[in-house]
Amino acid sequence: MLKTFPRGGVHPDDCKISANSPIKVAPLPNKVYVMLNQSAGAPAITLVKKGDHVKTGQLIAKGEAFISANIHSPVTGIVDKIDQITDATGYKHQSIVINVESQEIWEDGIDTTNDLLTDIKATPQEIIEKIKNAGIVGLGGAAFPTHVKLTIPQGKVAEYLLINGAECEPYLTCDHRLMLEKSEEIMVGITIIMKALSVKKAFIGIENNKPDAIKQLTSLSQNYSNIEVVSLKKKYPQGAEKQLIKAITGREVPSGKLPIEVGCVVQNVATAKAIYDAVQKNKPLIERVVTITGPNLSNPSNFLTRIGVPINHLIELAGGLPEDTAKLISGGPMMGKALSNTNIPLTKGMGGILLLPEKLSKRLDPYPCIRCGRCAHACPMGLEPFYLEKLIIKERWEEAEKHWIMDCMECGSCQYTCPAKRPLLDYIRLGKNKVSAIIRSRKN
Amino acid sequence: MEPIIIAFLVLSLIAAIFAAIIYFVDKQFHVDEDPRIDLIADKLPGANCGGCGYAGCRNFAEAIVKNNSLDNLFCAPGGNKTMAEIAQLMNLEAEEKKPQVAVIRCNGTNENCPPKHDYNGIESCGFANFLFAGDGGCAYGCLGLGDCVATCKFDAMYMDPITGLPVVIEDNCTACGNCVKACPRNIIEIRNKGPKNRRIYVACMNKEKGVYAKVNCSVACIGCNACVKECKFDAIKIESFLAYIDYQKCTLCRKCVPVCPTNCIVEVNFPIKKKANIDLANDSNQNIENN
Numbered sequence A: 001m002l003k004t005f006p007r008g009g010v011h012p013d014d015c016k017i018s019a020n021s022p023i024k025v026a027p028l029p030n031k032v033y034v035m036l037n038q039s040a041g042a043p044a045i046t047l048v049k050k051g052d053h054v055k056t057g058q059l060i061a062k063g064e065a066f067i068s069a070n071i072h073s074p075v076t077g078i079v080d081k082i083d084q085i086t087d088a089t090g091y092k093h094q095s096i097v098i099n100v101e102s103q104e105i106w107e108d109g110i111d112t113t114n115d116l117l118t119d120i121k122a123t124p125q126e127i128i129e130k131i132k133n134a135g136i137v138g139l140g141g142a143a144f145p146t147h148v149k150l151t152i153p154q155g156k157v158a159e160y161l162l163i164n165g166a167e168c169e170p171y172l173t174c175d176h177r178l179m180l181e182k183s184e185e186i187m188v189g190i191t192i193i194m195k196a197l198s199v200k201k202a203f204i205g206i207e208n209n210k211p212d213a214i215k216q217l218t219s220l221s222q223n224y225s226n227i228e229v230v231s232l233k234k235k236y237p238q239g240a241e242k243q244l245i246k247a248i249t250g251r252e253v254p255s256g257k258l259p260i261e262v263g264c265v266v267q268n269v270a271t272a273k274a275i276y277d278a279v280q281k282n283k284p285l286i287e288r289v290v291t292i293t294g295p296n297l298s299n300p301s302n303f304l305t306r307i308g309v310p311i312n313h314l315i316e317l318a319g320g321l322p323e324d325t326a327k328l329i330s331g332g333p334m335m336g337k338a339l340s341n342t343n344i345p346l347t348k349g350m351g352g353i354l355l356l357p358e359k360l361s362k363r364l365d366p367y368p369c370i371r372c373g374r375c376a377h378a379c380p381m382g383l384e385p386f387y388l389e390k391l392i393i394k395e396r397w398e399e400a401e402k403h404w405i406m407d408c409m410e411c412g413s414c415q416y417t418c419p420a421k422r423p424l425l426d427y428i429r430l431g432k433n434k435v436s437a438i439i440r441s442r443k444n
Numbered sequence B: 001m002e003p004i005i006i007a008f009l010v011l012s013l014i015a016a017i018f019a020a021i022i023y024f025v026d027k028q029f030h031v032d033e034d035p036r037i038d039l040i041a042d043k044l045p046g047a048n049c050g051g052c053g054y055a056g057c058r059n060f061a062e063a064i065v066k067n068n069s070l071d072n073l074f075c076a077p078g079g080n081k082t083m084a085e086i087a088q089l090m091n092l093e094a095e096e097k098k099p100q101v102a103v104i105r106c107n108g109t110n111e112n113c114p115p116k117h118d119y120n121g122i123e124s125c126g127f128a129n130f131l132f133a134g135d136g137g138c139a140y141g142c143l144g145l146g147d148c149v150a151t152c153k154f155d156a157m158y159m160d161p162i163t164g165l166p167v168v169i170e171d172n173c174t175a176c177g178n179c180v181k182a183c184p185r186n187i188i189e190i191r192n193k194g195p196k197n198r199r200i201y202v203a204c205m206n207k208e209k210g211v212y213a214k215v216n217c218s219v220a221c222i223g224c225n226a227c228v229k230e231c232k233f234d235a236i237k238i239e240s241f242l243a244y245i246d247y248q249k250c251t252l253c254r255k256c257v258p259v260c261p262t263n264c265i266v267e268v269n270f271p272i273k274k275k276a277n278i279d280l281a282n283d284s285n286q287n288i289e290n291n
Helices: A124-133 A145-148 A174-181 A184-197 A211-221 A239-251 A269-283 A311-318 A374-378 A383-393 A397-404 A413-417 A424-443 B001-029 B034-044 B057-067 B079-090 B125-130 B148-151 B180-181 B210-214 B226-230 B275-290
Strands: A023-025 A030-037 A061-062 A076-087 A092-100 A159-165 A201-207 A227-232 A264-268 A287-294 A301-306 A325-330 A352-357 B100-104 B155-160 B166-167 B188-192 B199-202 B238-241 B242-245 B265-268
Touching: A023 A174, A076 A239, A092 B166, A124 A145, A124 A184, A124 A269, A145 A264, A145 B100, A145 B180, A159 A174, A159 A184, A159 A239, A159 A269, A174 A184, A174 A211, A174 A287, A184 A201, A184 A211, A184 A264, A184 A269, A184 B199, A201 A211, A227 A239, A239 A264, A239 B001, A239 B079, A269 A287, A287 A311, A301 A311, A301 A352, A311 A352, A352 B180, A374 A383, A374 A413, A374 B265, A383 A413, A383 A424, A397 A424, A413 A424, A424 B125, B034 B057, B034 B079, B057 B079, B100 B166, B100 B199, B148 B155, B148 B180, B180 B238, B188 B199, B199 B242, B226 B238, B226 B242
Parallel strands: A023 A301, A159 A201, A159 A264, A201 A227, A287 A352
Antiparallel strands: A030 A092, A076 A092, A287 A301, A325 A352, B100 B188, B155 B166, B199 B265, B238 B242
């Protein structure tokens, strides 16, 4: 029987319309906008000034805080300005704007060939140092700095490494294409992470709607005795850290704790590929695979593109913005964030850009809750979204905290399944915001 | 015996037993409370608005009696009259405060700051604030979803459907400050009501450079310093491209209003300016001279 997580979950339509489109290298635009707050945690501190000439792969901003990641120049060119640029939410953040030069010069020491290097020379400390220098963040969407995640806290032991190839979000296919086209690199990347963590066993979890990826990685894993491909039953949100651990190992992460508590470390397949590039080829994280898709888009595609490219450039490459586009989403339709305009630059955490027409993006009018309990049934964390919604409307924050509101990972299964179209997740997110502020003020 | 008599006797007996228990508890667990707390609580408005910083009116009364002073304790809804009565009760001096009112420091109406996005999430500014910059695109302006209206306990605010901004009803506003706390963007400020309810303030909170501020909103403060140069009383300060008029220093001379290039300085309850008439008169004089 196929493995999956036991509690909750929903089955949204696949809509993986770009699954058969191979990864194309996107040409560079005239200007790139590199945001300084691309990772979770503190923004990086800029090292260049206006007028500087930067090479591809050159360090241009340093992450000095504990949770922060380095940022490298994705192109060769001249720094036009360092200014506030509107990000996905419409708020402004500090960014470095670079005018692109046609002649690309790479920073010294970066191997730009396509040769596969399987021999791992670096020691575990060197690996983590290299990952830190390369500015690698989790490419699944949360953009948490990877070197922090790979530094095991004192007294804890990592037993299993789980590689997340579930890609449970509808529409997105970037991880799927990467697993098909860069499978060898991913395997070496996984071996590198295993060496850094000194774990004995790694699992790659892939949902069964990607049989070609499962087949290819399984045949490759014959050469690696300690990497096993696990085929998972398609269910959303399988790619969530805690759900993936439960599905593959059967272990449950305690409330409010990290996966290391049960001896697991979870990394995305795209992160494994980036780690391979960083450790074997000295190549910092300056490019990623991104899916540009939408039901009415003429040419849904997967692009290998540099960080900082404005997304309207990518939409043009995929056939242009359809007339009836009503909503732009960064990420998948379930957990993605709506974008305020098409001019925003690509950041490290963006796995896909989804263009939805009016019919699919409009919310229907909510009806009163009929207490059918479908949301509680769908919640993978075993919460009661209908009750949390009531508590938040009544501003009973302490009680909401007692009902485990902070365990919610905002997957949106409750809102997806609600027959009365209640905006459950909106209220829960508002409540999480308030409750976390209360918890913070209590600590101080 | 008649059943009615039995019932009467049984119930009387139960009543007597309970009366005895209540009498005993009342004597045994009697709490001595300062009688002034009740007297002060009676004087307070009883709205439990929380504007004083205490959970309710009775907690405020307890705080006065406990501290035995009126420092930093002021009931905004009751105003000076209530505070004077309380001061008399406590044999203290009440500090006279000027009447205050809440002002909305944003003029991003649907006309001045046209909506660019269609938001159909929940009606909560707190939620919309961490989701996006607002449908007008201004990251500092009013979100127009009415958290302030929902929190007002005195019916002193309503949302104007045409402008999309909240409106303060001066007569109802007690300056309790609940809307200030509710606003996620700190747009609302408690300011002196001013003589004859006349006030001048900068109706903008945009801290961006002028070029960017003007992109979304036609009445944004661009930090041009024109008002600062005009002000003779040192009442206007510019901090991060945003002017702020100090109501303690402002003499309501209104010289700053006409010099503002974006009309973001708002004057309230002033009679229509005579300057227009003077200009007209000057024009006609000049015409006569020319002729």
